[in-house]
Amino acid sequence: MEPNRADTSGMTQTRHQRRYGRTRQRIIKAARAVFAERGMSGIAIDQITERADVGRGSFYYHFGSIDKLVQAIVDSIIDELVERMERECADKTELQDVLEALIVAHIRYFDDRWQDFVLYYQGRAELTLAMPFEGIESPFLRYMKVIERLVGGAAGELAVDEQKLQRIACSLAGFISGYYSFARIAPVGDNLEAELLPIRASFVRSLVRFAGTESSANKK
Amino acid sequence: MEPNRADTSGMTQTRHQRRYGRTRQRIIKAARAVFAERGMSGIAIDQITERADVGRGSFYYHFGSIDKLVQAIVDSIIDELVERMERECADKTELQDVLEALIVAHIRYFDDRWQDFVLYYQGRAELTLAMPFEGIESPFLRYMKVIERLVGGAAGELAVDEQKLQRIACSLAGFISGYYSFARIAPVGDNLEAELLPIRASFVRSLVRFAGTESSANKK
DNA sequence: GACGAATTCGACAATATTGTCAAGTCTTTT
């Protein structure tokens, strides 16, 4: 009765488990598409199961509620994005390089994946509401923490304090997603990476300078 | 039968027209609150009319459809924001000052008005979808144009080309709203304006530098 | 004060959505 968690240890997957995983993935894939097309709120279960070509009951068997599904999706998006950030930053040690790499990670990740950007953005938008989908907040916090850690790691002897790190993270994530979203409405060109290059460079420099600033006077 | 457009010429309002306006405003006000709480998609008409303490029929009488209502709301938000930007920029002539003023306009406008920020953000999020609410796009384009005009006006002899102006506008609007939204999740402090000051300054400088850059090599 | 226009109202039928469940299919175990 209780859903069998898919075997993560790789080898010993029984046929049941494979089938379980397949259906689950079908649902997730369909949901990603539907959400990216019409948003997360106000989506009927049927729209998802029908697109996944799966019985209505299966949805409830696997997820039990919309929130769980949204949670799984946002989680995986953030996982992928985080993984990408880690990878791009792996060999960077200079603060400036890390900041560059972080932006590049976002651009590369979202490039040719407008759908995933929409999910990311819709998720963020959800967070502004009074009652967002359950469990959506923590992946985003995790994401912010990763940025802070990567930036903090490269800040080296600058010893940037926690608060400053947070601001840098907000700026960085905010800037890149904000730019991306606007660039889409007012199409400036088709190669976002090339297009962003000069302004990105300026932006990074401004963050570096900010990091170097004396601990800001926020004891108003 | 056809709704009477409220008298905009100020003086000659008949009682009917006033009543018309009152109800209309009640609905809009309630909708703003509901939207800011639960998002724009997936809201039932009843949730709005009940909050407005108005009959269900009145909603259809005034707006006819959700899209029209959303349109009216987004329109007025953008109007207010644009008005604020114009005001803040009124006496500025230097590029740097104008950029500063634009950011300040946003901060001041949204300060203590989280609800309106949510509406603005939800509206933006809608735009990422395949089928956003009808008529939501144009106010946002108008908004971008205003930024471009204000920035372009102050760029003076730099003669920043159209494309560059667009990028600056995307950066500016993206940065401020992105930062704002993240700052809310990972609360850094309570005085956003003071808090943003140093990083804002850096950001503005980076935009100024970008504006001065030789027309970027985007002939890839 | 009565007639028509403007505005408001909420009941109504039509439709959509939800979550459950008993029954069916496939797989593993004994």
Add this chain to the structure above:
DNA sequence: AAAAGACTTGACAATATTGTCGAATTCGTC
């Protein structure tokens, strides 16, 4: 090959939402 377990299914009853419409109310005008 039978029994038990895992997974899937779609029908179902309950509930929610929609857009309409005729009646009620308010208002301006004659």
